[in-house]
Amino acid sequence: MKKQDNINASRRDFIKHSSLGLAGTSLSGGVVGSLVSSKAVAAEQSTVVTAAHWGPLGVVVEDGKVVKSGPAIPAPLTNELQSVVADQLYSETRVKYPMVRKGYLEGNKDTSLRGRDEWVRVSWEQAFDLVAKEIKRVRDSYGATGIYAGSYGWYSSGSLHAARTLLHRYLNVTGGFVGSKGDYSTGAAQVIMPHVLGTIEVYEQQTSWETILESSEIVVLWSANPLTTLRIAWTSTDQEGLAYFKKLKESGKRIICIDPVRSESCEFLGAEWIPINTATDVPLMLGIAHTLVSEDKHDKAFLKKYTSGYDKFEEYLLGKTDGQPKDATWASKLTGVPVEVIKQLANDFVTKRTMLMGGWGMQRQRHGEQSHWMMVTLASMLGQIGLPGGGFGFSYHYANGGVPTATGGILGSITANPAVQAGEKTWLDETSKMAFPVARVADALLNPGKTIQYNGTEITYPDIKLVYWAGGNPFVHHQDTNTLVKAFHKPDTFIVNEVNWTPTARMADIVLPVTTSYERNDLTMSGDYSMMNIYPMKQVVPPQFEAKSDYDIFTELAKRAGVEEQFTENKSEMDWLKGFYQTAFDAARKNRVLMPKFEKFWEENKPITFKANEKAKKWVRYEEFRNDPLLNPLGTPSGKIEIYSDVVAKMNYDDCKGYPSWMEPAEFAGNTTAEAPLALVTPHPYYRLHSQLAHTSLRQKYAVNDREPVLIHKDDAATRGIVDGDIVRIFNSRGQVLAGAVVTDGIIKGTVALHEGAWYDPANLGQSDKPLCKNGCPNVLTRDEGTSKLAQGNSPNTCIVQVEKFTGEAPAVTVFKQPKQSA
Ligand SMILES: Nc1nc2c(c(=O)[nH]1)N[C@H]1C(S)=C(S)[C@@H](COP(=O)(O)OP(=O)(O)OC[C@H]3O[C@@H](n4cnc5c(=O)[nH]c(N)nc54)[C@H](O)[C@@H]3O)O[C@H]1N2
Ligand SMILES: Nc1nc2c(c(=O)[nH]1)N[C@H]1C(S)=C(S)[C@@H](COP(=O)(O)OP(=O)(O)OC[C@H]3O[C@@H](n4cnc5c(=O)[nH]c(N)nc54)[C@H](O)[C@@H]3O)O[C@H]1N2
Ligand SMILES: [Mo]
Numbered sequence: 001m002k003k004q005d006n007i008n009a010s011r012r013d014f015i016k017h018s019s020l021g022l023a024g025t026s027l028s029g030g031v032v033g034s035l036v037s038s039k040a041v042a043a044e045q046s047t048v049v050t051a052a053h054w055g056p057l058g059v060v061v062e063d064g065k066v067v068k069s070g071p072a073i074p075a076p077l078t079n080e081l082q083s084v085v086a087d088q089l090y091s092e093t094r095v096k097y098p099m100v101r102k103g104y105l106e107g108n109k110d111t112s113l114r115g116r117d118e119w120v121r122v123s124w125e126q127a128f129d130l131v132a133k134e135i136k137r138v139r140d141s142y143g144a145t146g147i148y149a150g151s152y153g154w155y156s157s158g159s160l161h162a163a164r165t166l167l168h169r170y171l172n173v174t175g176g177f178v179g180s181k182g183d184y185s186t187g188a189a190q191v192i193m194p195h196v197l198g199t200i201e202v203y204e205q206q207t208s209w210e211t212i213l214e215s216s217e218i219v220v221l222w223s224a225n226p227l228t229t230l231r232i233a234w235t236s237t238d239q240e241g242l243a244y245f246k247k248l249k250e251s252g253k254r255i256i257c258i259d260p261v262r263s264e265s266c267e268f269l270g271a272e273w274i275p276i277n278t279a280t281d282v283p284l285m286l287g288i289a290h291t292l293v294s295e296d297k298h299d300k301a302f303l304k305k306y307t308s309g310y311d312k313f314e315e316y317l318l319g320k321t322d323g324q325p326k327d328a329t330w331a332s333k334l335t336g337v338p339v340e341v342i343k344q345l346a347n348d349f350v351t352k353r354t355m356l357m358g359g360w361g362m363q364r365q366r367h368g369e370q371s372h373w374m375m376v377t378l379a380s381m382l383g384q385i386g387l388p389g390g391g392f393g394f395s396y397h398y399a400n401g402g403v404p405t406a407t408g409g410i411l412g413s414i415t416a417n418p419a420v421q422a423g424e425k426t427w428l429d430e431t432s433k434m435a436f437p438v439a440r441v442a443d444a445l446l447n448p449g450k451t452i453q454y455n456g457t458e459i460t461y462p463d464i465k466l467v468y469w470a471g472g473n474p475f476v477h478h479q480d481t482n483t484l485v486k487a488f489h490k491p492d493t494f495i496v497n498e499v500n501w502t503p504t505a506r507m508a509d510i511v512l513p514v515t516t517s518y519e520r521n522d523l524t525m526s527g528d529y530s531m532m533n534i535y536p537m538k539q540v541v542p543p544q545f546e547a548k549s550d551y552d553i554f555t556e557l558a559k560r561a562g563v564e565e566q567f568t569e570n571k572s573e574m575d576w577l578k579g580f581y582q583t584a585f586d587a588a589r590k591n592r593v594l595m596p597k598f599e600k601f602w603e604e605n606k607p608i609t610f611k612a613n614e615k616a617k618k619w620v621r622y623e624e625f626r627n628d629p630l631l632n633p634l635g636t637p638s639g640k641i642e643i644y645s646d647v648v649a650k651m652n653y654d655d656c657k658g659y660p661s662w663m664e665p666a667e668f669a670g671n672t673t674a675e676a677p678l679a680l681v682t683p684h685p686y687y688r689l690h691s692q693l694a695h696t697s698l699r700q701k702y703a704v705n706d707r708e709p710v711l712i713h714k715d716d717a718a719t720r721g722i723v724d725g726d727i728v729r730i731f732n733s734r735g736q737v738l739a740g741a742v743v744t745d746g747i748i749k750g751t752v753a754l755h756e757g758a759w760y761d762p763a764n765l766g767q768s769d770k771p772l773c774k775n776g777c778p779n780v781l782t783r784d785e786g787t788s789k790l791a792q793g794n795s796p797n798t799c800i801v802q803v804e805k806f807t808g809e810a811p812a813v814t815v816f817k818q819p820k821q822s823a
Contacts, residue, residue, distance in 0.1 A: 049605045051524050051535035052517060053157050053232040053689055054081035055239055056607055059518065059540045066090075066518070066540060073607060076243035079231050080687065080698055087696035088516055089544060093500040093816055095513040096545035098127035102822055104493075104509040111489045115507045116765045118822045124546065124556075130510060132560040134493050138466045139175050145434055145462035147171065148445075148491075150180030152438050153472015154690060157236045158522035158537055159413035159580045160573065163471030163497060163514070163550045168416035170554035171468070173566040178462050180438035181454075184477060186360055187439055187793020188368030189394065191455050192656075195645045196373055198635025202360070205529045206393040206402040209244040210617040213251055215389030217352040221257045222375065223281060224359025226397040227265040228686045233399045236535055238527035241400035245269065254352075256345075258284070260681050261711065261753050262746035274345075275748035277669035278681045278797055280335040281362045282662045284342065285374045287331025290317055291346035292381050294327070298350075299383025306629055307380050308636075309644020313659040326662070334662075334670050336748060350382050353389045357396040361683060365797040366655075366665040368787040373660035377643050385641070386626025393621065399528030404617045406532045408593045408610030409584030411525050414576065418566055436461060439794035441478060442487035442784055453789035456651045466493045470514075470550055475503035475760050476691040476777060479796050480784035482735050482770055497550055500695060503760040503777075506819055513547040520549045523577050526607070534584060534608040536601065549573075648790065655788035667783065667800040669750050676732045676800035678716065679751040682778040690757040695816045704740020706813055708758035708776030712803060716750065717743040720804060727806040729772075730754065732781050732799070738806060739776035752803060754778040756796070761815035775813045 044063045049072050051057055056072035069085035100122050103113040122130075138146040149171050155163040171177040182190060186202040193201040212219065230241040248255065248269065255271035257263060260278045265271070276284060292298040293314065303310045319325035328342040335342075348354070356379055362371040375392055384390025395401030436444050436459050440452065448463035467488070478484050488494060488507055496508040505511045522537035543549075551573065558567035571579070581598045588595045588610075595601070595608055624632040633639030637647060649658025664671060669679040684690070687698040702709055705727050712722065722728055724743040729736055730752070739754060747753055754776060761775035773780045782799045786792035 047605075048538045048540045049535070049607070050518060050537045050540055051157055051236040051526070052082075053154065053234070053236060053692075054079055055237045056526070056533070056535045057082055057085060059085050061540060064541065071239070072535075073239075075239050076246055077227075079239070079242075080701070081231055081689070081693060084693060084696040084698055085518055085540070087698075088693070089518055089541060091500065091695050092818065093502075093695040094544060095498050095501055095505060095511055095547070097121045097513060098124055098546065099511045099513075099821075100127070100130065101509045111491075112766060114488060114494065114509070115485065115762070118820045119511075120822045124548070127510065127512060128556050128560060131495055131512075132557055134466065134495075135174065135557070136561070138492070142463070142465055144176030145178055146465040147177040147468065148441075148462075148464040148466070149177040149468045150435075150438055150441060151469045151472055152180055152184065152474070153469070153477070154692065155471025156517040157524045158517055159411050159524060160576045161517065161520055161522050161549055161551055162414055165414055165416045166550045166554050167468060167470040167497070169414065169418065170558055170567060172417045173558060173563045174561045177468075178464065179435040180441070181435045182438050182791070182793065184364075184439060184794050186363065187437070188363040188787040188791045189360065189372040191791035191793070192369035192373050192648075195636065195648050196376055196642050201372075202394045204395065205405055205619070205621070206395050207355070207389070207391070207621045208404050208617050208619045209247075209402040210404065211388045211620055212355060212402065213244070213247055215353055215387075216253060216355045217389075218254045218256065218348060218354040219248060220349075220354065220356050221255065221259070221265055221269075221271065221397070222356055222358045223259060223362035223371070224357050224397040225259070225261075225263040225265045225683060226357075227268045228263065229359070229397045229684055230400060231686070232689045233526070233528050235399075235525045235528055238400055238403065238530055238532040240403040240527065240530060240532065241396070244403065260679075260748045260751045261683060263683070264686055274337055274341060277334065277336045277748060278679050278751055279362070279365050279665055279668040280670070282367075282370045282374045282660065283326070283331045283334040284337055285378045286317060286326035286662060287328045287335070287337075287342045288346045288349065289378055289381055290325060290327045290331070291343050292350060293317065295346070297346070298381040302383035302385070303380060303643075306385070306626070307641040307643050308638040309642060309646075309659060310380070312644040313377060316659060316661055336669070336750075353384060353387070354382065355389055356392040358392055358394045359397045360394075361681070361797060363787070364794060366783075366785060366787060366795045367663045368793055368795060369656055369791055370660045370662070376641060377660050380641055380643060386620065386622035388620050391622065395529070401529050403527055403530040403532065404612035404619065406527075406530055406610035406612045406616070407591050408531065408608075409534075409586070409588030409591070409595060410531055411523055411534060412580035412583035418569065434462060437786070437792035439478070439784075440786065440792055441474065442480070442484045445487035445490045446483075452786075452792065453651075453653065454792050455790055456647070464491055466495070467491050468495045469504060469508075470497040473502050473504045473691045475507055476757060476779065478784070479779050479782040479794055480734055481760055481773075481777065481780045483784055485765070497553060499547070501819055502691060503815060506815075512553055513545065514553070515543045515547045515549050519543045519547065520551075521573055521577060523580055530612070532610055532612075534581075534595075534601075536605065536607070538602075538605070651790065653789040656790040665798045667798050669748075672750075672800050676802050677750075678801055678803060680730075680778065680781060680797075680799040680801045681751055681753045682756045682782065682796050682799075683753060685755040685757050688755075688757045691759055692757075694757060694759050704742060705810075707738050707740040707774075708754060709742045710739035710776065710803070711742050711744055711747045711753040713747050713749040713751070714743050714745055716752070716803070717741060722803070722805050727810045728803050729806045730776075730781060730801050730803050732801045734783070735770045735773070735780035737773040737776045737778070737780050738810060752801065754781075759815045761813055763811050772811070774811050775815055
């Protein structure tokens, strides 16, 4: 069957099913359900069930247009991200047609025109020709190392239409590419944790929430803001993590937030807020640890039985190695946390069942490896690891960690390499033989042939001639944007598949218009750890303008390379989905769980929900290890928790020693300058998923004077003559942005917060080294430096800036409009 037929077939399918409306579905509890039942008179109205990172969606279509969206099953807390399907579909920012940069089309070799040239509309035929020929040219002349397709990003949910995986699949069947290692989320933690615990830890199931609610006495949100970050999940959120945090609030348990910002979580949970200077968590933990030792309260039996190398760490802690005891007084000066509070925390943690829920902002900084290593060390000293409701957990704030894993089936999914069986794909799959740490992209482009250290190995950057991105937004997500702009002058060609005219699409040479997930059929699991539901992701409306799915784009490109069959395996969209479903069906049957046949499931227009058994509900992380460390050793060389790692020590890195330690970063609240007296922290946004949804009406809920909001302490604002609502300029030696001031006492004095994901919108690009970002993208200001030689993760939260009231005529934000096109 040819591809075109499939699209038509699925469209027919869609029309057929859309007439189902609500009959026989379980939507009635959801927002959409009530909405539809009250307005069910409209004959041409129907509700289609689909899903996104932000959960299962019911989308109401009226006369062929989306008019409303909401949760397809009742949401425990309102999640506004679910309400803007129409905004996404009909956005002013959509890429409508294949577009090529004028200079590129005309053969002008001046790559610095990127981002400021005009755009020319071309036919799909022309676009495919251009891309296919250029890939072939680069392959023939430079081999696979000439093509960089790390293509990091969050694209959209779905087992089939996974943009980055499809790009890799296309490049694998046509001869390979240079990929990337790790991610921006846990760049530091995911490399250090295997040395300490023998597992990656950050993407693993957590002690069950049921156990937390039963046994924990104190819950600490340490650099974690789950009320924001649980609004989405990598697959699609099952919304259960938020439901459990609601239960936690209702339980009346003591909750503590350690954060430079009084976060949404802190507010919602009514938690105690301990304001802390960004990047000083290691000193705080050391101060607590020191107090434990000096009061002889640390759990020596636990340390002896379950850990190795504590003695070496203790020498450092007590100051025997460097003459500086890491006591509460020392810690207080660095952290801004009062001495009595530090001592009290030590006492409370060790006398009460305490769960340390560690988020990831504190490892997205120089020496980020140390935060999680030190937290595991502190938890070891408290001795509660492996007990119900005690110890540490690094994923309660992410992808619904701690929601009991359900028994059922797991969907198959498209693979980056056809040689790999469907269903074996994981997020961290190695998809290419050559790869460098993902956040070193600018360094790699600027310095081909340079060798860097990485986790005990050496990596030499290839000479990249072509960059292809599908499903990510590096000109928003990567640090030090002005350097990135220069780095992207290096390759001959930059191709981007995009839904929207993002800052990244604007920097490309060729932009191919992609459908949103609402314009194609797909399937997804939910919850990530819980594997709780299978959501149908039904096509809601036909592709807008000339948009195509990444799958169809790469199918055509594979065809032009003569390898269409390898790419498609002769399957249509629905063939793939049926196959992925069958994988789950078979696995469920082995688990004695019955699923409907695919056709019935698809027709029914509702999620399949699996249940967790009692064992899953009572599951305690590291319980087996605690019960019998000899029978159930960890995957570390010693089989124990490595407070001292011989492997890491032998790497001999000056920025990551053999035990967790404090190394003062070049920029933080305790190391500011007259030019940049404030620290900058860049949390994840409540009303977006990174840069996704920035162009929707949700922007009106947070934009200040049409700019990204910056949180500034009232005293810092007062000394600068800044009042709430002012447009301010934030700047440092790397760049400058405008933002809208939110004057508050909800941030520690001396630090300002600007959320990641704000679209980069440079004024007069090319005319200055540091063009002003009119919108407020924090990465214009952040440092592009690896966390250390160990992990080479990204380190945006190591940053200092100055803020001033902006007095001139503020240039309008233009990034949410179509870019300049040639007549
Ligand atoms: N300063 C600072 N910077 C940070 C962070 C921070 O904390 N501070 N956090 C970092 C982290 S943890 C992350 S994960 C990154 C996130 O960085 P990204 O993952 O790059 O961010 P997204 O905004 O999700 O970008 C996804 C893009 O994919 C596009 N897209 C959606 N669906 C599809 C599709 O089907 N096909 C195609 N081709 N495109 C699609 C969207 O339009 C969007 O532009 O940012 C990092 N950057
Ligand atoms: N709504 C929404 N949800 C998301 C995302 C999103 O963009 N929007 N992104 C998703 C992704 S890809 C990821 S990786 C996760 C991110 O999850 P995290 O990395 O945990 O999120 P952050 O917002 O960077 O940081 C969490 C909290 O830590 C604080 N913080 C930052 N630096 C420090 C520090 O040095 N010390 C202390 N104590 N606190 C600090 C921040 O102020 C914030 O309140 O969230 C996911 N969920
Ligand atoms: Mo992330």
